[in-house]
Amino acid sequence: MSDIDAVIAQLPKAELHIHIEGSLEPELLFALAKRNNVRLAYPDVETLRRAYAFTNLQDFLDLYYQGMSVLLKEADFYDLAMAYFRKAASQTVRYVEFFFDPQGHTARGVAFETVLAGLTRAQADAEAQLGLHSRMIMCFLRHLDEADAERTLDQALKHKEKIIGVGLDSSEVGHPPSKFKRVFRRARDEGFLLVAHAGEEGPPEYVWEAIDVLGVDRIDHGNRSLEDPVLVKRLAKDGLALTVCPLSNLRLCVVRDMKQHPLRRLMDAGLNVTINSDDPAYFGGYMNENFAAVAAALTLSAGELTAIARNGFAASFMPDVEKQHVLVPLN
Numbered sequence: 001m002s003d004i005d006a007v008i009a010q011l012p013k014a015e016l017h018i019h020i021e022g023s024l025e026p027e028l029l030f031a032l033a034k035r036n037n038v039r040l041a042y043p044d045v046e047t048l049r050r051a052y053a054f055t056n057l058q059d060f061l062d063l064y065y066q067g068m069s070v071l072l073k074e075a076d077f078y079d080l081a082m083a084y085f086r087k088a089a090s091q092t093v094r095y096v097e098f099f100f101d102p103q104g105h106t107a108r109g110v111a112f113e114t115v116l117a118g119l120t121r122a123q124a125d126a127e128a129q130l131g132l133h134s135r136m137i138m139c140f141l142r143h144l145d146e147a148d149a150e151r152t153l154d155q156a157l158k159h160k161e162k163i164i165g166v167g168l169d170s171s172e173v174g175h176p177p178s179k180f181k182r183v184f185r186r187a188r189d190e191g192f193l194l195v196a197h198a199g200e201e202g203p204p205e206y207v208w209e210a211i212d213v214l215g216v217d218r219i220d221h222g223n224r225s226l227e228d229p230v231l232v233k234r235l236a237k238d239g240l241a242l243t244v245c246p247l248s249n250l251r252l253c254v255v256r257d258m259k260q261h262p263l264r265r266l267m268d269a270g271l272n273v274t275i276n277s278d279d280p281a282y283f284g285g286y287m288n289e290n291f292a293a294v295a296a297a298l299t300l301s302a303g304e305l306t307a308i309a310r311n312g313f314a315a316s317f318m319p320d321v322e323k324q325h326v327l328v329p330l331n
């Protein structure tokens with residue numbers, strides 16, 4: 001292990017951009033398919049893993065939604081989340097805000113309550129057994145219409161105390177944040193915090209809309225903000241955090257080479273960046289691998305990596321008292 005990898009391995013980390021369904025490893029996917037008698041389009045783990053060669057976001061999403069077909073019962077969501085929490089804890093991740101995609105499940109006839117029950121039971125066990133605290137963010141699928149998102153928000157209102165915020169994910173281009181203006185306004189009025197994927201494949205205008213039309217508290221990805229210097233100034237002035245996902249960007253061909261990853265340019269512009277795994281089972285790495293990949297490609301120092309880890313806790317939706325406590329080892 002290199003010196004910098006040793007630094008990363010012991011660094012306390014907060015993960016703010018992880019789709020829990022994107023942590024479904026092929027081995028668990030096949031085990032759940034067997035348990036639930038679900039027929040898969042791939043004969044075995046190796047063949048499926050070989051299909052994880054994406055050329056863009058949609059390519060990945062097509063497989064991601066197929067993968068979800070094995071998640072049917074409360075125990076499936078529990079097993080999914082628990083496997084992720086174990087992995088995260090083993091990488092000194094101390095705090096997690098994870099996304100889930102209820103519409104990806106309710107559209108298949110799985111009850112919203114089934115999803116939530118499995119995930120919240122795993123959260124409680126992760127807290128008790130691993131000392132890993134987490135909060136959850138419900139994402140709307142942006143390729144669906146706003147009315148579908150409105151119905152999903154209605155379902156979430158009964159469970160407000162379990163869900164800290166709402167987000168926006170799935171196919172970005174052609175589905176700007178403004179398409180969800182009303183449902184985000186209502187979510188805000190109901191007390192949810194707001195995030196949105198923007199500037200992953202979509203243009204800087206989508207980041208502007210996420211900020212000015214939706215009023216988000218954080219931007220997921222945001223890479224393409226660099227194309228608009230006025231936007232960069234605005235993000236810097238507001239200190240709005242970006243949840244950057246290096247291995248995801250590489251695997252989805254958002255960047256050609258890790259050496260060209262925009263993380264360092266975002267840092268140099270004074271932006272509040274964090275490092276996250278996005279869909280670790282599909283993109284070849286969890287938190288430590290994401291930190292290590294950019295550290296090596298962009299020669300980030302131990303001090304810079306520590307500052308990024310600190311940003312993760314600071315940009316989280318933890319109450320301030322909790323934040324002060326967890327930030328102590330990073331100060």
Ligand code: ADE
Nearest residue numbers: 019169170171197278279
């Ligand atoms: N859903 C899961 N991962 C995603 C990503 N990287 N971008 C948009 N939607 C997603």
Ligand code: ZN
Nearest residue numbers: 019169197278
């Ligand atoms: Zn994402």
